[in-house]
Amino acid sequence: MIMKILYLTSESLVSDPILLSQVVPLLSFIKTESSPTLLTFEADGFNFDSSQKKPEIELCTLPKGRHLKNQLSLLLWLIKNGRKFDLIHVRSYLPMTMTILYKLFNKKIQLVFDPRGLFAEELEYYNGKSVPSFVFKRLELLFIRYSDAVIAVSKSMKDYFSSKYFGCADKISIIPTFAQVLSQIEPIDVPDIRKANRWGGEILLCYSGSLEGWQCFDEILNIFNILQKRSSRFRFVFLSKSASEMLSRIQARLLLGSFAVYSASPEELPFYLSQCDYGFLVRRDHIINKVAAPIKVKDYLLAGLRVVVTPNVGDTSDFIADHNCGISIDFEDIIKGVIDHTQLEVSIPPAEKKRISSIATKVFSLQVAAKDHLSLYSNLYFGGDNKSCGFVD
Secondary structure (H helix, E strand, O other): OOEEEEEEEOOOOOOOOHHHHHHHHHHHHHOOOEEEEEEEEEOOOOOOOOOOOOOOOEEEEEEOOOHHHHHHHHHHHHHHHHHHOOEEEEEOOOOHHHHHHHHOOOOOOEEEEEOOOOHHHHHHHHHOOOHHHHHHHHHHHHHHHHOOEEEEOOHHHHHHHHHHEEOOHHHEEEOOOOOOOHHHOOOOOOOOHHHHOOOOOOEEEEEEOOOOHHHOHHHHHHHHHHHHHHOOOEEEEEEOOOHHHHHHHHHOOOOOOOEEEEOOOOOOHHHHHOOOOEEEEOOOOOHHHHOOOOHHHHHHHHOOOEEEEOOOOOOHHHHHHHOOOEEEOOHHHHHHOOOOHHHHOOOOOHHHHHHHHHHHHHHHOHHHHHHHHHHHHHHHHOOOOOOOOEEOO
């Protein structure tokens, strides 16, 4: 019998690109062995424009409105349609309240809580302590206790929940985020970065990301500014959908001719990245980063880049140390400019890029993520065991 899975999120296919890069590929991949349905919240007049490919999966939408209205419409939808499914996979915190409440009506349903991060801590990080952050800290216990399984995107996240909530470790599965494997996708023509910029054997250092404060773009510019003063061998590549906004800030810090900025689509990204040598990711030392699993790291590794990362970003530092595919630099050293540039003055040969990509493919590919999800779903469907848990004293 084929499992009928409801994948539930409060996000939108239009305004949240991560659904198209993570959720839709996953559900499309597993539909040969299950029957997945994606439920999203969309604005009035929702439709795919000509540049977007409509997902080849069952799709249901609810009208996006104010939070309370969204919650009530979700509960009513679940009461009406929930018994069509064997399992509900809830992405993040917001849809969990009504889904837990629905489980009171349908105790047979298997429920997977997929927090993706620490919502209450994120609220406090950006807005300070508040009533919502307090409420979601309390709700988090209920979400984990009454779920049949919990997905952690990193070992660090599993360790955090296991230490906070007694007896929950057995119901937590680690399933990292994934990214596109260069060798497994159709080639796309993108500019030859070296040829277009008249660069030869220089070392290409890459930042792929946005101007969001948590991505520490100013710190990235600080590193690159220091490195260009210490060696003439470095060139800097920026890949972002915010390319035009980035340009003025980059021009103020880096020498003309030493950098290139490209607006890369998700499909083009691996083909730009594969031309570079090192990928940079900087995060502040905070609990929301300690449990994270940045997709950007997977983008870099699967394209064959060595990763330069600050410590305590999920399991990243351990992974690159275990597999010799990058270096860690303390955040405070970045602020102070304490950087050993000689570690980066070695270009990455094709054989080394192939080795790094091959290692990453075994852990961070869509195929691996799909296999892990199906294994989790099957274990629940054919006899899951809901274990209770609570706060650790």
